[in-house]
Amino acid sequence: GLARADGRPMTADCAYHVASIGKLMTTALVLQLAEAGRFGPGGIDAPLGDLGLLEDSLLSRLHTRGGTVLGYGITLRQLLTHTAGLGDAFADDASGTADDLGGPAPESLGPALWRSLKARRDSTVRDDDLCARRWAVWDPARPDDPEAGLLNRYLAQLGAAPPFLPGERFHYSDQGFTLLALLVERSAGRPYAELQDQRIFMPLGLTGSWMHGRQSPPGDLADRECDVWMNGVSLQGVGANLSFDFGGGGQVMTAEDQIRFLNALLTGRLFDRPGTLAALTDWTTPPGLQAPRTAIGLGVQRWAIPDGSAQMTGHAGAWGAQLWRDPRTGATLAGTVNQRHDGAWAFALLEDVHSIQEGEP
Secondary structure, three states: EEEOOOOEEEEOOOOEOOOHHHHHHHHHHHHHHHHHOOOOOOHHHHHHHHHHHHHHHHHHHHHOOOEEEHHHEEEEHHHHHOOOOOOOOOOOOEEHHHHOOOOOOOOEEEEEHHHHHHHHHHHHOOOOOHHHHOOOOOOOOOOOOOOOHHHHHHHHHHOOOOOOOOOOOOOOOOOHHHHHHHHHHHHHHHHHHHHHHHHHHHHOOOOOOEEOOOOOOOHHHHEOOOOOOEEEOOOOOOOOOOOOOHHHHHHHEHHHHHHHHEEEHHHHOOOOOOOHHHHOOOOOOOOOOOEEEEEEEEOOEEOOOOOOOOOEEEEEOOOOEEEOOOOOOOOOOEEOOOOOOHHHHHHHHHHHHHHHHOOOO
C-alpha cells in the first residue's frame, strides 16, 4: 500500500507512528529511574504524595471520592497497570466511560479531535487548532483551565471523581501515562525525548526512531515517515499533532527498531537488576481486563491470538500498529496499517508463524 498521500509506497524501512506502543518507552524509563532510586525507597510502590514531584494543585484534583482526596495515594505501579482508577480523556467524560455508554462519551477528547480534523480538512483558514496544538503537559498556575495543558484538560473534562477507586480494576488510561512521563521528566530533570534518546534509543542503536513534534527526524528519515489516515483524512495533511498524549505514545519508529527494542525490554537488557524484569512481567488479571487482553504486567500486555494457540507479549497502537513477541519461540512481529484498525491482521500472521515454528503444515 501507500506510506503517504503523495504516492510513496510502503516499504520495510519506512518509519511509522506507533501510538500507544510508545507506552512501553515510558515504562522502561520509569523502571530505570526506579532502579536509580529517583522515586525513593518505595520505588514504583511509593504513593505519588510521597515523591515530592507533583504540586498539590494536581494531586488534590486527580482523584476524590465522597469528599476524600485519593490522588496522593495513587502509586506508579497502579499507573503502569492501568489500575489507578483514572479515566481516559480520549473516550470518557464526566457522564461516564466509553464502556458504559457503548462508545466514546460525547464530550470526550476523541470526538472533539475528529471534529477538529474535519474542520481543518474542510477549511482553508484552519482556525480550529485542537488536533494540531502543541500542548503543555501540565500548568500548575492554571489548574482549572482546560486550555492550559493536557492534564489540565483531563481534570476539567472528567471532574475530580474518576470512574473507579484506585486499585479497584483495570481501566485503560492514556492520561495515566501522560502523568508518568511528567514524573520521569521531573525526577531526572531532563526532557522526556532526551531521556528516551540517552537511555533507550542510543544504547540499543535505534537510529530509525524519534519523538514526533518534539524532535527532528534523524538522517533521511523525514522522507521515509509514513502518514496516518483517520476515516480517509490524512493526518499529516491537516498538520495533526501525533504526539498529542506525550508519554502515552508519540514515537515514530521503523519496524526493525521496534523489534530490537521489544526484545531488549523483555530480556532485561535495559535494566541493571534481574528483579526489574521480573516485576515487568509479573502478570496479573485485575477485574475489568477484557479479551483479547489476558494479563497485564508493568506497561506490557499479554494478548491471546484468536485460535488460542499462544499468548503474545507487547502492545498495540491506535493507528493500526502492532508489536508482539511470542515468549515461547521468541518470534517477534512489528507492523502497521497506518489507520484505525482492530489489529486482526497481526494475529492472523502470528497464528501462521506459530504454526510454522511448531512444525505444523
